[in-house]
Amino acid sequence: MTRLFNDPTAFADEALEGFAAAHRRWVRSVTGGVVRAGGTPDGEVAVVVGGGSGHYPAFSGLVGRGLAHGAAVGNVFASPSAQQIRSVARAAHGGAGVLLMYGNYAGDVLHFGQAAERLAGEGVEVRTLAVTDDISSAGPGQPAERRGIAGDLPVFKAAAAAAEEGLPLDEVLRTAEHANARTRSFGIAFSGCTLPGAGHPLFTVPEGRMAVGLGIHGEPGIGEEPLPTADEAARLLVSTLLKELPDDVPTPEGARTAVILNGLGSVKYEELFVVYRTVAALLADAGVEIVEPEVGELVTSFDMAGVSLTLTWLDDRLERLWRAPADAPAHRKGALEAPAAASGPREEEADDTAAVPPASEESREAAATVLTALRALAGTVDEHVEELGRIDAVAGDGDHGIGMQRGSTAAHRAAAEALALGAGAGTVLTRAADAWADRAGGTSGALWGTILRALGTALGDQDAPTASRVADGVTEASAGVRRLGGAETGDKTMVDALVPFADTLADAVAAGEPLTGAWDRAATAAGSAAAATAELLPRKGRARPHAEKSLGTPDAGAHSLALITRAVHGVLHHDH
């Protein structure tokens, strides 16, 4: 929802003021909107765009060289008035006429039409073009009834680039019409936006569902379907658009297209990239060549959750215009001055070799037990992944469970591969350690990598894995974790459980207890210590990075260590 505003009725004006203040290099304010800071070159047709507020970067963010010469900016989701449009057009006029461009909504059609009449009456040569890219808003037989959504950008840009080439007004208009006829969009939505000062969103979509055929003013779509995966969403968008090619593009095979994957507001970049990955693959499968794609927020609807795909089917001329340089606050392309000389790509790192060092029979047998323990470990983490995330979310970022799951799964897989290659216990553990650290990332990945590596080093690939070797490995692991993380017991981290575990194990083994019993005792000590850290949680949200994020965040790391030592005990107990 929209939360940051003062007087809601002043929102659009204040937003425009702030926008202009932040972008003085590009724009200057005039009554009704903004024009290019440097003005329109003499004798160049001025492209003046516009529409309501709430769609940034449409429309003010598209003013600048190679794009619009001015933007008339209305109130929230409301067309600018004819008076505003006229004022911006007069300020942008470079003596060669004005092309007014806007999305095809009745309010805009009315006001831009009235402005055009007034301008013409004042002797300004003027033409208008309404963008009609949204194929969900009317059938293929009624293109003039269609709304304009993210297709605004390529159509505006084609016209502006044609103007920059010095074409006369009617040629610029024809270029815009041609680009509009070649541009199609289709979108889906998951939730509506809430306007400044409003108590609830303009529409809602039931949990787990999506609206198909979105509008950009809270129009809720023409149908409803189950929430798709990212790949399914990509397939729906691409297949819908490939069903309706422009008349003069008989087949996608061999065609070129500009692609815009547009986020409506709160679908975020990473999600857009996941969808784009499949959009690109599907278009390639259809034989379409993608030209300079744009993935991001180009025409929004406040914080609406939705995504739309726009294709502009290019010919040589439209491709040149799409590739032409542009320098607006929200859309820049083309080479910067004085590019630095750069050398070619460098070689990449080769993977570690798959071969394992030779190992004794004894160590290979022990390696099988290690694999069983790692499987139990990964199983325990799987079982408790949500619980670990929940604990971690109290003071951390809630990813402890997921990170542990990724790491332990990768460790188990790497161990199984190493074992299959004939590795001993030491190598199995070291390979597992590297895989855990590499796949889990995060703090817990580094620390569990250290723990497994210490154990692997202590066991080696030749000797029998005696209780005292195991205890030595655990002691070294405990020391390594403290060294790496810079934490000690009492800092409310994994160390709080690891140190009593290691110390109890070492003491019991030194006292002659067999490994299974000693491990049992040590796991119990770790469990008690982990439970105790829950009592000591720091004040919620206290944000010292090293105490908080280091060592798996308080409590969650200790808790998972206790769970794991207990699970491994089950394996040892069964094995002996």
Next chain:
Amino acid sequence: MTRLFNDPTAFADEALEGFAAAHRRWVRSVTGGVVRAGGTPDGEVAVVVGGGSGHYPAFSGLVGRGLAHGAAVGNVFASPSAQQIRSVARAAHGGAGVLLMYGNYAGDVLHFGQAAERLAGEGVEVRTLAVTDDISSAGPGQPAERRGIAGDLPVFKAAAAAAEEGLPLDEVLRTAEHANARTRSFGIAFSGCTLPGAGHPLFTVPEGRMAVGLGIHGEPGIGEEPLPTADEAARLLVSTLLKELPDDVPTPEGARTAVILNGLGSVKYEELFVVYRTVAALLADAGVEIVEPEVGELVTSFDMAGVSLTLTWLDDRLERLWRAPADAPAHRKGALEAPAAASGPREEEADDTAAVPPASEESREAAATVLTALRALAGTVDEHVEELGRIDAVAGDGDHGIGMQRGSTAAHRAAAEALALGAGAGTVLTRAADAWADRAGGTSGALWGTILRALGTALGDQDAPTASRVADGVTEASAGVRRLGGAETGDKTMVDALVPFADTLADAVAAGEPLTGAWDRAATAAGSAAAATAELLPRKGRARPHAEKSLGTPDAGAHSLALITRAVHGVLHHDH
């Protein structure tokens, strides 16, 4: 929440693939992340940044000329592993050493530290720098305990621009350290993000409250306060940062600073601009000169709702580095090649003159009644603004109430001004008409402007406003609205109520009924017609722009017309 994903555990990898596919001009994929497409110039220090996924444009979006040479990209909110970082660093190495840069989180500190050790062991000259700009995460005496948030960008950029100047590794490091010491951030949050596949957000903030001192991994902040207005938010951010200047910046007066107002994900551009408007004013009040501000999403946390302010206090050298050209997918600055010649600013439109045409005594008296009617009209709209919005939201964008409120308030104000200047009824109505159309924007603004203007033309400034003049004006208004909007009765628009109103009024007046009684009868007819349109609502979401958006969207426009005619009747009844 994050909705578009496939397998949540594959999310970060798939996002990186999609990112690289969309940005081939800038980057190429290597094991562990991305490097510049063109590689690192020979003999240039390579700046390799990195961190978890979920923060786009950090970190992959910051790779390109003038910015990073490579980015190591970890899993969601998890540090990249040492192995990933090493791989990216080796691919980015241009023979002059590598500076590894990252936010100060323990996971990143561990993995980047391990990577540095390995690289050094392989003969690569390497340094590390953790960014520590977040002043909410530790006190001024513990700068090394602070987290890195949106200050990443100016610190990375300073180092990269220094590298591009050809400085050796230790000088690049010193530059980065200096920029980091001069960079401070502070943020507020309104809601947490939901990770891919998770069932609930990492944290929540109670409705109407905000968390103060946000983190970018769902850390919920260090305190909680009531939700601020945009201006209050700006004051909190600016005053907090002005309280802690760098040691070598004794006073803000006369100082220069780079400014980043960063959106965390679902605080949208327009909101950021409203806040920036006041941030800029407050900094100017304090005597601070703002240099090339950035307002947008630079370091995010999925769809978290929050905003942070970053100030980098510049000296001549840091200012030059901040202004240096950059060309990364998510951050571009500097001049494009071959800028077009542009003429200077043009003259702006003068306001309409305030003087009013001469009017008869009779017409000035009638004008006072018109003003009373416009006050009643605005009052009725005020009372029903939410109801009108609700009705409009069924098939439209829900802004009918707000637009009507803006328009009628502006119309009343303009009418009062005109009356004070001695205007007659005709001019009072025409001024009100222009103000309504200009301030309301949208469809209803254009239509109500037409209605008031038609009435004003019929009444004029000389003659007494007889019942038949009023009826003629309403008839002309009805015809004008149909002409302008292209709708007829039965299209489920305002016309459905306006036509029976006009026809009933004309018939009653022609039959000799006095204005009050005739208006009463006409208002009743409009009310019945408006009620009937509710029965005829089109299928929800059917999106033909002209039928839906034109004429105030079905029902809401008819409803407000009925309300207004009834309110005006009250004025006429009282007046006669």
